[in-house]
Amino acid sequence: MLNPRLPAIWYGADYNPEQWPEAVWAEDVRLIQRAAMNCATIGVFSWVLLQPGPDRWDFGWFDRVIEGLAGGGLSVILATPTAAPPAWLCRAHPEILPVDAGGRRLWWGSRRHYCPNSPAYREAAREIACRLAERYGAHPSVVLWHIDNEYGKVCYCDQCATAFRSWLQDRYGSLPALNDAWRTAFWSQAYDDWEEILPPRATPSFHNPGQVLDFRRFVSDSYLGCFLEQKAVIRDHSPQVPVTTNFMGWFKGADYWSWAPHLDVISWDSYPPPGAPPYLPAAWHDLMRSLKRQPFLLMEQSPSQVNWMPCNRPHPPGALRLQSMQTLARGADGICYFQFRQSSGGPEQFHAGIVPHAGAERSRVFAEVAELGAQLHSLGSRTTGAEIRARVAIVFDWASWWAMEQPPMITAELSYREEILRYYRAFWSLNVAVDFVRPTDPLDRYAMVVAPVLRIVTEEIAGNFERFVRGGGALLLTFGSGLTDGNDRAHLGGYPGLLRELFGIWIEELDPLCDDAAEQAGGTVGECTCRRWCDAIHLEGATALATYRSGFCAGLPAITEHRCGEGKALYIGTAPDDAALAALLAGYAAPLDITAPLQVPSGVEAVQRWSGGQPLTWVLNHTRDEATIRLPEPVRDLLTGRDLAGDVQLASQDALLLGSLED
Numbered sequence: 001m002l003n004p005r006l007p008a009i010w011y012g013a014d015y016n017p018e019q020w021p022e023a024v025w026a027e028d029v030r031l032i033q034r035a036a037m038n039c040a041t042i043g044v045f046s047w048v049l050l051q052p053g054p055d056r057w058d059f060g061w062f063d064r065v066i067e068g069l070a071g072g073g074l075s076v077i078l079a080t081p082t083a084a085p086p087a088w089l090c091r092a093h094p095e096i097l098p099v100d101a102g103g104r105r106l107w108w109g110s111r112r113h114y115c116p117n118s119p120a121y122r123e124a125a126r127e128i129a130c131r132l133a134e135r136y137g138a139h140p141s142v143v144l145w146h147i148d149n150e151y152g153k154v155c156y157c158d159q160c161a162t163a164f165r166s167w168l169q170d171r172y173g174s175l176p177a178l179n180d181a182w183r184t185a186f187w188s189q190a191y192d193d194w195e196e197i198l199p200p201r202a203t204p205s206f207h208n209p210g211q212v213l214d215f216r217r218f219v220s221d222s223y224l225g226c227f228l229e230q231k232a233v234i235r236d237h238s239p240q241v242p243v244t245t246n247f248m249g250w251f252k253g254a255d256y257w258s259w260a261p262h263l264d265v266i267s268w269d270s271y272p273p274p275g276a277p278p279y280l281p282a283a284w285h286d287l288m289r290s291l292k293r294q295p296f297l298l299m300e301q302s303p304s305q306v307n308w309m310p311c312n313r314p315h316p317p318g319a320l321r322l323q324s325m326q327t328l329a330r331g332a333d334g335i336c337y338f339q340f341r342q343s344s345g346g347p348e349q350f351h352a353g354i355v356p357h358a359g360a361e362r363s364r365v366f367a368e369v370a371e372l373g374a375q376l377h378s379l380g381s382r383t384t385g386a387e388i389r390a391r392v393a394i395v396f397d398w399a400s401w402w403a404m405e406q407p408p409m410i411t412a413e414l415s416y417r418e419e420i421l422r423y424y425r426a427f428w429s430l431n432v433a434v435d436f437v438r439p440t441d442p443l444d445r446y447a448m449v450v451a452p453v454l455r456i457v458t459e460e461i462a463g464n465f466e467r468f469v470r471g472g473g474a475l476l477l478t479f480g481s482g483l484t485d486g487n488d489r490a491h492l493g494g495y496p497g498l499l500r501e502l503f504g505i506w507i508e509e510l511d512p513l514c515d516d517a518a519e520q521a522g523g524t525v526g527e528c529t530c531r532r533w534c535d536a537i538h539l540e541g542a543t544a545l546a547t548y549r550s551g552f553c554a555g556l557p558a559i560t561e562h563r564c565g566e567g568k569a570l571y572i573g574t575a576p577d578d579a580a581l582a583a584l585l586a587g588y589a590a591p592l593d594i595t596a597p598l599q600v601p602s603g604v605e606a607v608q609r610w611s612g613g614q615p616l617t618w619v620l621n622h623t624r625d626e627a628t629i630r631l632p633e634p635v636r637d638l639l640t641g642r643d644l645a646g647d648v649q650l651a652s653q654d655a656l657l658l659g660s661l662e663d
């Protein structure tokens, strides 16, 4: 449960009454109620209205907004407005403004125009967070603190340079240690004075990869520092109310694993592009749920059109409900939107709102939002807190992502996210539940762990993997793994470095395939088309399950298996085609009893959460056609209250939520 004060599925929206005359506010509350919502997020960008000048505060209008919502029985998600510092603050302290890699200062007049290491910014942000917490921290309607908004833009200013140096001093202690970590002997980069070290600003040629990797860690930590400072002052005045900030899914700018322990609730903003395959938001949600292995809050989704994508199509009828059901199925305990009333001006005026420019009365979008609200309301707290029991995990590692995509890349055609998705998609098509983990997490709750393109492997990771395999786990590693250490320095003696022995192989050469080039491989696991990359593998105890039939690596193993202790270490030296990969994974999953909750036709998603020892199974028809769902036993559809048995027809874009007949 996100907060016992609101023991239901949270359903709400970013609500920005400051954009409207006060006369509209009462009508807003009525419309929020009519949409069957139970909460609203306020204050996300209200800084200048709450603090119009250095020592001027105006909370009167905000009091009235909160009282209006509370009077309507609505809960409040209270944001700190620190993602958009007011112009007066930027004028008084221009050093607040961020600087890009080329040394250009960015101006106010938009949002996110601040440097996370600016003392003046931090002080001002702490102060407004403190004032809000003092005033509203004990308000009975406040159910969640929402700090800032979508942290993560990069700044390269002198304040960041100073903070980066002290971060490096903490990490390395001495310059010789730093020079060794970054291998600065190359290209005459050695440092003799801490003051010589800079953020990786624009340079004529490639950056030092160790420096970039550390800078990315530092940027993530810098924003975490901003978050923690606000959280601390909020806690002082509002100890009972959980705290979050809205994440951005698979966002490269911050290592969310390191943030997760500091958030009481994971919340995030999901904006799948029009026509996105359904496994994509499923994968995003699964990572967000996995960050704390607990239900999350979808803080923002669009009720329809999004105005910042290259092509901003409206959601077709039914799409919103289906995507919202998928969000619940994948572990959400709440669903909120950006934004309630579509703006009448400003950069997002053509971004959909629940109440569109034409008004709520004749709006398809409003009607769909309200219908969904009524359905969620009817579920009460039936699904909240329900857990997903995954027996498969995929390793998601920000450091490997950063290092793998840092120019000069082994191949510029490689996308870390795409390689993760290749495996995710295969499990999604089998309807097998997946958690994401970091490589150092305990793995014993899983039967199978997949680590795609895990470039960085440390002693700690190697030990963790070995324990997992010896204990009986099936570990699958792919090409591009075990190449470097925690500072992105190459492992010597053959890849995958510290994992050579566990996998019983060594890799002599890496052959990335360009464009759409393909090679063939085959063996006991069947035939497969290989794209993206071929590792030149030599066996050192492992068995070849497939051998390259063509290309530079012809005759060498492409897929290998090594038995070790009670478990198996499987290495895939290429990117197999989807069908071959699904067959390979299914072959490993079956003996481990890794199964789908329900057999459904292709394109239909079946996901299970567990509540009080009882399964709740969502069935989501993403196809354009009606699908036949074969039910092994009688069940109740909790969305309609109908009892179902045998073969059930499920319309395109429709969903079922199957519970027991006693539900």
Ligand code: GAL
Pocket: 149, 150, 269, 271, 300, 302, 306, 307, 338, 348, 351
């Ligand atoms: C989010 C942001 C919101 C709004 C929304 C529009 O990323 O947090 O403030 O801009 O996008 O889609």
